[in-house]
Amino acid sequence: MPDMSVSIVPGTEKRAKDSRFLSVRNLTKAFGAFLALKDIDLDIAEGEFVCFLGPSGCGKTTLLRAIAGLDRQTSGTIMLRGRDVSHAPPSARDFGIVFQSYALFPNLSVADNIGYGLVNEKRARPEIERRVAELLALVGLPEQASKYPAQLSGGQQQRVALARALATSPGLLLLDEPLSALDARVRLRLREEIRSLQRRLGVTTIMVTHDQEEALSMAERIVVMNHGVIEQVGTPEEVYAWPQTAFVADFVGRMTFLSGVMSEGGIVDIGSHPLRVQSANLPPGATVEVGLRPEAVRLVAALGGENRLAMRIEALEYLGSFVRATLAVRAGSPLTLLADIPFNRMQDQPLKPGDHVVAHLPAEALRLFPARTGG
């Protein structure tokens, strides 16, 4: 796992780095009447690793391609190192890019692929060879220079694509779902490799992904997007623990939502069950959604005290290191929520569907969101 504590906001402890290495202002992209990006504002600091996270069609790839200049925005500006590149062609923007499909040139050897951009810079042959060898060593493929892409595994191809993107030492590295086409094991290993490579080189990196786990484990900051707008920007901890919208809460990790009405004194009425919450800055009578992560639910011995509910186990789903239980209250108004039970807890006290349990929903783990409109 990458160590998150090193530098959450780069530039604060290291020498003065540009906190607005890349600035996006009022960026909008329209395809006919459909708005793929709506008025996006975003700043990315030098050396930062940022993930654009969201479901397919949320606009994350559109934003990346606009930053690259591959698909021009309809309106808005993009500044790179304080220079307005909004209308500059891709070749004038100083970035390297890796695609999900790798887009390696099949008729060129690995070395020729990596040297593709260097040849164009009219560098001397031995210099190019030295640089290619250096990059091959960097991505851990020193022996593969003369092979063709079709002779490499998917993971190896992705490393070659990475080396090619880094060859010209770009200021900005763009990764468009780089790991999606790989199988699970290779994906995990490459995650760590890309992250440590990025740290070593200090190259500002933007990665587009729809995989929340990937974003949480790799990014210094996550930009969560949905329907062409940014829902939240924050560190992985912030996004996971303090989701600002119900969408973020549900997309990053799992969350159960319970509909309720604010009442007096930090209490929300979920049907006939009162729940104490911490952040109660909504007026009484407002309809709200109370969000709760399954792993925050505790199974306790007895009723009594706040936020404890007598529930019945409706179903159990075995998920390896834990068991996800569907709990329901049938008395009063019906209510269902998910609870993750650690595997060792299950071994100590086996549970089965139909068993009655008491669930404790800790007030500090309950998140309040305004009721979602339109379902």
Add this chain to the structure above:
Amino acid sequence: MFASLRRDREALVASLLVGVLALILLLLIAIPLWSLLSKAVQNGQGAFIGLGNFERYFATPALVRSLWNSIWLSALVALIVVPLAFIYAYALTRSLMPARGLFMALALTPIFAPSLLSAISLIYVFGNQGFLKSWLMGGTIYGPIGIILAEVVYCFPHALMIIVTALRLADGRLYEVAEALGTSKPRVFFTVTLPGARYGMISAAFVVFTLVITDFGIPKVIGGQFNVLATDAYKQIVGQQNFEMGAVVGLILLAPAILAFVVDRQVQKKQVALLSARAVPYQPKPNAKRDWALLIYCLVVGGILLAMLGVAIWASFIRYWPYNLSYTLNNYQFDNFDPQGWNAYLTSLKMGAATAIIGTALIFTGAYLIEKTKPAPALRGFAHFLAMLPMAVPGLVLGLGYVFFVNAPWNPLGVFYGTLTVLVANSIAHFYTVAHITAVTALKQIDGEFESVSASLKVPFWTTFRRVTVPISMPAILDIAVYMFVNALTTVSAVIFLYGPSTKLASIAIVHMDEAGAVAAAAAMATCIVVTAMGVKLLHLLLDRLVFAKLQAWRKR
């Protein structure tokens, strides 16, 4: 927009190139067609007279008779060819008959010959000196019978290719389901096989109809006194210099071709929908009785096709048919039969090579610009439309358009009339669409991000085109070049109006020598074309297997 273009050299170059491409296509395709359309509504002095020419056309009984002749003849040929080709295609795709690949190759041989070769063979077999003349029981081969037989041979491979494709697209699961439900074999045929191939057969019928109605060579050689639209157009233009009436005939010929084009597009859309991504290819099961029956059928049909080529080739070596059957090369002394002699053959080779080289370079580069560059989307769409247009225009009609265009008094390009340049331009335009589709299909299979990666590496698109796109697409580029060469060599209908005294082509020399009664020499020249076309195709296959397999080592895993 323009400010950003100036900064973006690549976009500027791409826009300029697309503009140049659109201009070339306008010149090659759109303006000649426009010349034909406008000529049809003008009188001899170039004044607009509305539909006056059409009124005159339909008031002339002889011309209307030709129209009617063309229609029923073409329909009849379609009705004969489609079922014949269907059974043949069925044998190739749905049976375990031996030597299926060989039979496929056999059926495609007529493509390598000018259409009139089969007509020449028929004359040798059933003509005035034919050894099977008695089979016609007093009838004559010079007329509808001869035309129909020769057209069937000429159109067979075209119909076969379409139907084979349709039958190959079948989903094997449908057959497994039918079998699991205990369906009888005939019922499976009528409820699964036939509906699956239905669209292909409709498409084939229209293609055949268009090929026949616009073919000039066969009715010219074997039609006798039987007039059809294509020979009318020739007589009006070349014989009577009546350009307006020729234009009307051309427009009438355009109608079925456009209809066929529209039907084909509709049919292809439906055909694609039939085959889902999850379909499993059909695997025929052994069935001795079926396989034997189909083998005999294919032997007969393939044998006839081969005979139609073979008789003319054989006859070209005969001293004096049918009285002296000893062998000679005298018929290949073309100088004795035609003032141009062997030059016609050399001109054809030059024309074919130029069409193949210039055409392939233009078409592939054009397809790349249309498919892979981003600026000027409207102009790229327009260029694509123009590239697709020749598909709907028969060669004869395009040739007429070129005549009017090049001969127009306002046209400075008139100096090119009768030169190799016009012949090459016309041939490139004539065969543009199929080559364009081949190129676009090949380009679509290439990762769409290559240009993006290049841009990020500051490599201009033309470098990537040269270093990556062209090498990867080499097999498709060769296919296009061979297609252009073979077709330029065998075509008659487009170029018959355009050649000049020093640029007579082999295919035209065949028509002239046949007209002059030197049928054996005509057969000899046709043989030269067939041998050359097949030779080039074989060379292509060999190159593909041996040389390019080595050059394209990167394709291997």
